Each structure stands twice: as C-alpha cells, then as structure tokens.
Amino acid sequence: MRDLWAALPSWGQDLLWLAALMLPVAVIAVALLRGLAPWPLALGMVRRFGWINAVFVGLIAVSVGMGIGLVAQERGLREGTAAAASKFDLVVTAPGSEVTMLLAAVYLRPADVPLIDGPTYAEIVADPRVRLAAPIAFGDSYEGDPVVGTVADFVTHLTDGEIEGRLFATEGEAVVGHLVEVALGDEIAPAHGHGAAADAHAHEGFHYEVVGRMAPTGSPWDRAVLVPVESVWGVHGLADGHAPHPQEAHGGTQEEERGHNHAEAHEDEHGEAHEARRDDGHGETHDHAHEDSHAAHGEDHADAHGDEHGHADADGEAHDDEHDHANDEAPSRALGPPYDPAYFPGTPAVIVVPHSIGQAYALQSAFTRDAGTMAFLPGAVLSQLYALLGDVRQAMSLMSLVAQGLVAASVLTGLVMLLRLFQRHIALLRALGAPTRFLVALVWSYGATLLVLGGVLGLGLGWATAAVLSGVVAARTGVAIPVGLGWPEVHLVAGFVAATASLALLPAWALTRGTGPSGTRP
Amino acid sequence: MTQGASLTVTDLAVAGDGGRRLLVVPALDLAPGTSLGVFGPSGAGKSTLLHALAGLAPRMTGRVAWDGTDIVGRSAAARAAFRAAHVGMIFQDHLLFEELSALGNAALPALYAPRAQRRAIRERAAAQLARLDLPVGTRRVVSFSGGERQRVAVARAMAADAPILLADEPTASLPREAADALAADLTAAARSDGRTLVCVTHDERLLARMDRRLRIVDGRVEAVA
Structure with a gap:
C-alpha cells in the first residue's frame, strides 16, 4: 500500500x-x-x-x-x-557571515563586507572546474536601483543570453535589468551610495549609455544597472584590473598611470571593493586618511583620501578622483578578464559557475579556508534559512x-x-x-x-x-x-x-x- | 379520477399547552367526496379541528380515521407520510414559497416525492394552474396578487392528487369578487375529482357551496347540518 x-x-x-x-x-x-x-x-x-x-x-x-x-x-x-538564487551556483567571499554575503551578492542588499584580493581571484579563475568566475562591485546606484560592476559573461549567464540590444563593450556602457525604467540609448549618471544617503554629485559628469536590457530574471538583478566592473573600479579611483599598456605607462596622463604606482585595499561604507586605488598620475605623494588593508604593488607613493573616494594632492590641489570618467577614456582599453592580480582592486564576492553542479561542492570545499576565503552554495544557505524559519x-x-x-x-x-x-x-x-x-x-x-x-x-x-x-x-x-x-x-x-x-x-x-x-x- | 376518502371521527379531544382542552368532537362521519363547511366564532376551535384532521395537532386523543386508517397515535413521520400521500392543505394566508414561481409552488410535493411520481406531479400542477388561469412562467409569486396566490395554493393542494382537501379560511384575505371566484374554483376542483373537502370559513357564500356544515362554539360541536 x-x-x-x-x-x-x-x-x-x-x-x-x-x-x-x-x-x-x-x-x-x-x-x-x-x-x-x-x-x-x-x-x-x-x-x-x-x-x-x-x-x-x-x-x-x-x-x-x-x-x-x-x-x-x-x-x-x-x-x-x-x-x-538559482543562477548563483557558488559564491566565494572573504570569511564572514554567509547570510550577509548571500544578501549582498545575490539579493543586492548593501553590506559592509571584506574583499577578495587579486591572487585569490586568479586562483579561482585558474581552477579547471570553474567555467565562469565573475567579480562584482557595488556601491553606486541610479534612481534607487543598484549599479553593479561585473563581467559581460556573467550578464550572459544571468539571462541565458536573452538581452535586448547588446552587452556592454566599453567602460561607458551599461546593460539594465528588466525593470529599470530607462530606454536603450539613454544616458544615466550613477550616484554614489544607495537610498537617501546617495550622493548624486559624487560622480558628476560621469555617465553610462544604456546599450542592452536583460530579459526578466525574477531576481533583484531585474532592478540593477550592470556595468563593466572596470568602470566601477575606475570611477572610484581604483586600478582597473589590467596592467597598463606600454604606451600608457609613459604617457603622463592620469589614466596612463592607472593602478601602476600602487594599490591599496580598503573598504568603504558600501562594502565596495577597492584594493588597488588608482593613482591620479600626477606623481603626488598622498597621505592615507582612512584605514587600509594593503596589497601594495610597486608603490612609490601613497594616496591621501579625504573620504573613501576623494583625495587631496600633496601640492594642495584637492579633487575627487572618482570624477575621472570612463567616458573620457580611450575605448580601446582592456575590458573583462583576464585580470592582472597586481592591478586587481578587490571584490566583495566572486560568483562562480562550475562546469557541473557536482563540482560546485568540490569548489566549495576547496575555497572554504579559515583565514582566506569562504565559499557557499546560496541554495544551501537558503535551505538552512528555510529550515530555521520552518519552526x-x-x-x-x-x-x-x-x-x-x-x-x-x-x-x-x-x-x-x-x-x-x-x-x-x-x-x-x-x-x-x-x-x-x-x-x-x-x-x-x-x-x-x-x-x-x-x-x-x-x-x-x-x-x-x-x-x-x-x-x-x-x-x-x-x-x-x-x-x-x-x-x-x-x-x-x-x-x-x-x-x-x-x-x-x-x-x-x-x-x-x-x-x-x-x-x-x- | 381521484376517489375521495371517508372520514370517521370518534371521541376526538385536542389539548393545548398545559393540558387545556381546545376541542372535543364526540362523533363525525363524512362520506367520500363530501364537502364540509366548518364555521363558528373566532377562537372556537375550527382551525384546531382542521389540524387534527390533518394529524398536525400535537396533543390529541380519540380516533380520526380516513378510509379506516386512524392517524391518532401515529408517529410524526407516519402522519407526515400520510399527509404527503392523502392530504392537500390550503392555508389562510397562502403560505407560499415566495422565492419560487407559481409552478414551483404548485409542484412543490415533487421535491420530496418518489422520483417516479415527480413528472406526474409537475404535469398536474401545470394543468391546475392553467385551469385556474394562472401563468406557468418563471415569475415569482412574490409579485402575485392575493387572489392569485390563493389560487396557486389551491393548485398546490390539487397537484399531489390527494383525495382529501383541507382548507383553512381560504377566502379570508380576498376581496369579494376574488373570494367568490376562489370558492367556485375550490368546490369545482373538489367535486370534479370527487375529493373530500373540509373547509373552515366565515364566508357565507363559500359555506353555501358546501354539502354539509358544522358549527363549533367554544371547542364543541354545536350543530351539524
């Protein structure tokens, strides 16, 4: 029976x-x-x-x-x-609360989180079981919707390739979620931060052109503005993950020396990943006015930051380096992986897509390290939450x-x-x-x-x-x-x-x- | 054709609440197909007699036999079954189901009759309504006049093809002209099918149409004519 x-x-x-x-x-x-x-x-x-x-x-x-x-x-x-959370097979972060990281990385709820550095990211990418390792960077918003930096392949993964228009191809381009109320071709200016505390003028002059719209995903990412992670790093004055082009190295402009002179790790109140802060290229000496966790690479000076994004030159010329605009930069700059660990500013989370679901468990085990990284399956964390809430x-x-x-x-x-x-x-x-x-x-x-x-x-x-x-x-x-x-x-x-x-x-x-x-x- | 039932009442006594005696009928006999008019002052016990003849009086003793079947002492269910099979009741204030049409009311017994009898009941109800010049549509009886309603009640009593018709003040609430028409309809319906009719009434014209008359005063039969 x-x-x-x-x-x-x-x-x-x-x-x-x-x-x-x-x-x-x-x-x-x-x-x-x-x-x-x-x-x-x-x-x-x-x-x-x-x-x-x-x-x-x-x-x-x-x-x-x-x-x-x-x-x-x-x-x-x-x-x-x-x-x-179904598109998020595995998330690798710095050690901390799985729930906090789940909310931050999957549900785009801002949180103050530590970062993963370039060598760790490179290790993840190099693992043969990994099909896609997407860094994410957040902290900005547009009209209340989060602006998330990532790689184009992750956008494709998120939507199964269903995009109206096209993927972003330069730092000044964006793909918006299904529910973001902008049209293709519109230009949008990001504000720094979220909600009532968002500062619309922090990135003044910088804008993205909307080149694509994602098909509905049924997730908070439908309300997100997805942009190249390099642009998020860049607009906050960080290195862009790529070693400078030989010609740029001697050019003398602020972009030419991007991320070349030093990199520093720090966290802002938005949990942004800024390990390597972009040098403004003037060769000034800067005093750090904030707590850094350093991953310095060939520094010959240190930045001074009045806030987490602004900084003052030693010669007294104060300016916000987040006002450096990708729009003004040469479109030929490298975008997307591979990233140079030495110029990788850091990311709060890496969304990992394994070749098979079985490998997700192996990867979770591989990247769960007490001091270095924490890896979790969002589905498993949700199950634990449901079980907890089940009572x-x-x-x-x-x-x-x-x-x-x-x-x-x-x-x-x-x-x-x-x-x-x-x-x-x-x-x-x-x-x-x-x-x-x-x-x-x-x-x-x-x-x-x-x-x-x-x-x-x-x-x-x-x-x-x-x-x-x-x-x-x-x-x-x-x-x-x-x-x-x-x-x-x-x-x-x-x-x-x-x-x-x-x-x-x-x-x-x-x-x-x-x-x-x-x-x-x- | 329906064959009316004979009635034999012997030592009938009906008591009310607290044992108060409401009615005493030492003897009453009716031949099948006879019409009997019951009259007397208000509160004398006329309706009590009618209810006793229908087996509706809760406390009665003696003998009330229709075609030799005594209904006194039977269970409530047995008396209900007897009424359903043999008695057509017409009440003073019509007592129709206002949410139903004329046909729905006239064919009401079909709702609880054996399945095999339902169609015949409906056909008879429709025929009675037509004979009484009433519409067989979906119009609900709530919009009918008093005379129309009472004729629907007559049609309902006739539709069950009961050999006994018991009517309680059927013309009381009607204007003269309508009362006369209903009296004619009722007596004609009873006579045409040979039914036994007992009619409680104050209406002299209706009484004049009855074969026999019985006067009740203070719960006692005073005269039978």
Whole structure:
C-alpha cells in the first residue's frame, strides 16, 4: 500500500488528499439528498435573502482568503527567493557571515563586507572546474536601483543570453535589468551610495549609455544597472584590473598611470571593493586618511583620501578622483578578464559557475579556508534559512489553524442564526407532509452552498491577496514572487469547507427537530 | 379520477399547552367526496379541528380515521407520510414559497416525492394552474396578487392528487369578487375529482357551496347540518 502511494505522482497524491478531505461532505450529501430534490428551494432561499447571504459568504471568503493568501505568499516567497538564487551556483567571499554575503551578492542588499584580493581571484579563475568566475562591485546606484560592476559573461549567464540590444563593450556602457525604467540609448549618471544617503554629485559628469536590457530574471538583478566592473573600479579611483599598456605607462596622463604606482585595499561604507586605488598620475605623494588593508604593488607613493573616494594632492590641489570618467577614456582599453592580480582592486564576492553542479561542492570545499576565503552554495544557505524559519512557520501554521477553527466556529454560529430564516419553511413543509430527511437536506444544502461559495471565493480572494503582496514584495526587493494557488491552499479550503459543512448538519438537524407545523397556524 | 376518502371521527379531544382542552368532537362521519363547511366564532376551535384532521395537532386523543386508517397515535413521520400521500392543505394566508414561481409552488410535493411520481406531479400542477388561469412562467409569486396566490395554493393542494382537501379560511384575505371566484374554483376542483373537502370559513357564500356544515362554539360541536 505504501509502495502504491509512493508510486503515485504528486498530483495524484494531492488529488487523493482532496478526495479524502471532501469525503465526509460527499457521504453526507449522498445520504441526505438521495431521492430528494431540495435544490430549487435551497437556491431560491439563497436568491431571496441575497444580501444577507452575500454578507455571510463575504465574511467566510475574507476569513478563508486571508489564511490562504498568507500560506500562498509564504510558499511563493520561498520559491521566489530560491528562483532568484538559482543562477548563483557558488559564491566565494572573504570569511564572514554567509547570510550577509548571500544578501549582498545575490539579493543586492548593501553590506559592509571584506574583499577578495587579486591572487585569490586568479586562483579561482585558474581552477579547471570553474567555467565562469565573475567579480562584482557595488556601491553606486541610479534612481534607487543598484549599479553593479561585473563581467559581460556573467550578464550572459544571468539571462541565458536573452538581452535586448547588446552587452556592454566599453567602460561607458551599461546593460539594465528588466525593470529599470530607462530606454536603450539613454544616458544615466550613477550616484554614489544607495537610498537617501546617495550622493548624486559624487560622480558628476560621469555617465553610462544604456546599450542592452536583460530579459526578466525574477531576481533583484531585474532592478540593477550592470556595468563593466572596470568602470566601477575606475570611477572610484581604483586600478582597473589590467596592467597598463606600454604606451600608457609613459604617457603622463592620469589614466596612463592607472593602478601602476600602487594599490591599496580598503573598504568603504558600501562594502565596495577597492584594493588597488588608482593613482591620479600626477606623481603626488598622498597621505592615507582612512584605514587600509594593503596589497601594495610597486608603490612609490601613497594616496591621501579625504573620504573613501576623494583625495587631496600633496601640492594642495584637492579633487575627487572618482570624477575621472570612463567616458573620457580611450575605448580601446582592456575590458573583462583576464585580470592582472597586481592591478586587481578587490571584490566583495566572486560568483562562480562550475562546469557541473557536482563540482560546485568540490569548489566549495576547496575555497572554504579559515583565514582566506569562504565559499557557499546560496541554495544551501537558503535551505538552512528555510529550515530555521520552518519552526516559526510551523508555529504560524498552528496559529493559523486555531484561527481557522475560530472562524469555523463563528461561521457555524452565524449559520445557526441564518437558518432561523427557514423556520417558516420548515413549518409549512411539515404541514404539507415533507419527510424529516428532506427538511434536514434542505437546510443543510442551503448552509453547505453558502460554505462552499465562501470557500471558493476565499480561494480566489487568497490568490488576489497573494498577488497584491507579491507585487509589494517585488516592488521593494525585485524578487519575483510566483503567485499561484497550490495544493496546500486547496487542501486548506477543502478541510475548512468539509469541517464546517459536516458540522452544519447539527444545526440543520436541530432546526428541523425543533420546528413543528404550528408555524402554519394564523 | 381521484376517489375521495371517508372520514370517521370518534371521541376526538385536542389539548393545548398545559393540558387545556381546545376541542372535543364526540362523533363525525363524512362520506367520500363530501364537502364540509366548518364555521363558528373566532377562537372556537375550527382551525384546531382542521389540524387534527390533518394529524398536525400535537396533543390529541380519540380516533380520526380516513378510509379506516386512524392517524391518532401515529408517529410524526407516519402522519407526515400520510399527509404527503392523502392530504392537500390550503392555508389562510397562502403560505407560499415566495422565492419560487407559481409552478414551483404548485409542484412543490415533487421535491420530496418518489422520483417516479415527480413528472406526474409537475404535469398536474401545470394543468391546475392553467385551469385556474394562472401563468406557468418563471415569475415569482412574490409579485402575485392575493387572489392569485390563493389560487396557486389551491393548485398546490390539487397537484399531489390527494383525495382529501383541507382548507383553512381560504377566502379570508380576498376581496369579494376574488373570494367568490376562489370558492367556485375550490368546490369545482373538489367535486370534479370527487375529493373530500373540509373547509373552515366565515364566508357565507363559500359555506353555501358546501354539502354539509358544522358549527363549533367554544371547542364543541354545536350543530351539524
């Protein structure tokens, strides 16, 4: 028997559960209605007292719908967050909190995180099991949407190549997420930071041209502006990951000596990865005014930073080097991997795509090092989170069940009062000779009709509630929450309807027993 | 054609709440197909007699036998089954189901009758409505006049093809002209099918159409004519 059950497809099992839940109602209906036809009277009563019945059904629908909506939303939230992380097989970061890094790297929630340096990144890239190792850099935003630096291959991976327009090819180009409200060809200027603290003038004069739009991913990346990671590094005055071109090395411009003279590691409040800060090329000596974790390469001087991006030259000429603009630079500069470890400024996370999912576990093991790096599978972290929240969910489910029980009790109490409308009918039918079973069948089928209507409407209302909540969550987080009614919701409603309809037999029986034909006396 | 039922009442006593005696009928006999008019002052026990004859009185003793079948002492379910099979009831204030049409009301017994009888009940209901000049549409009776409603009640009583018709003040709520028309319809319907009709009424014109008359005063039969 157990094998037979296990052999059934899941929809078959769910269907059988539904049948089992509704079995009591079916048994009552068959036993009561066999050979009788109370429906014209029952439906006539539904029509006759339309407003009262509508209010009663509405109350049931709202009660059921709220429970259904929350259950559907909770499941949708799990499915949506899992789907949003599906493109992130493995994430390698500096040691820290997996949850914090998950939120930062996958769900683009800004966090203050340490960085991975160039040699570590190079090691990841060099691993033969790695198909793609994408650095990411964030800290800027556009109209509230995060600007994320990465590599073109990762954009392709994220969208399975479905891009309207094309990938970025220069530092001044951007590909936007599906929900970012800009058109292809528009120029957008990034602000430094996020939200209310964003500084729209920090990168003044710098802009990206939107050259592509990603297909929907159902993740916060739909609200992201994806740009070459070199441009994010560059606009914050860091080395761009590539060794300078021989001609640039002697050119004397600020770009020519980009990242050549030194590199330093530091973190800003946005968790940006800036290990190698770009030299402005003037050969000035700079005083560090912030805490650095250094990975210096051939420094002949040190930067001075008034803030994490601005710096002052030793000769007193103050300027913001983040105002160095990729737009002004020669488009022929290198973009994308391979990166030179010596000129790699650092990244808070590397999104790793292995050749096979099995290799993801091996890579996780390889790059989980106490002091150096931490690697985690976002799906596994989410599972742990769901398991942790599962206890809370069970408590909520219990509370919801108790609430549904109270609703059922209220519904039955209301039904008892509503059934008093039938007293005159019962008296008349008794006088005319209708059998008791017909009277019970009439009253019960009327009550069951209202309960089933309320349940079905509640199911629809639950779906609508879940849709509204999903819209709100999607608008706030970018995570597309799938809206749909699943078997759990159908089972919940079926259980509610079956329980209340079965119990409705009691007031129906009590009413017919307590009402004699004396009501026909004038 | 329906054959009316004979009635034999012996030592019938009906009590009300607290055992108060409402009606005493030492003896009453009716031949099948006879129409009996019951009259008397208000509160005398006329409707109580009618309910007792239908087996609706909760506390009664004695004997009420229709075609030899005594309904006193039977269970409520048995009396209900008897009414469903043998009695057509017409009430003073129509007592129709306002959410149903004329046909729905007239064919009401079909809802709880055996499946094999339902079609015949509906056909008879439609025929009775046509005979009483009532519409067989979907219009609900809530919009009908008082006379129309009472005729629907008559059609309902006739549709079950019951041999016994019991009517309680059928013309009381009707204007004179409508009352006369209904009286004519009711007696004609009873006579045409040979039904036994017992009619409680204050209406002299309706009483004049009855084969026999019975006067009740203070719960006692005073005169049988």
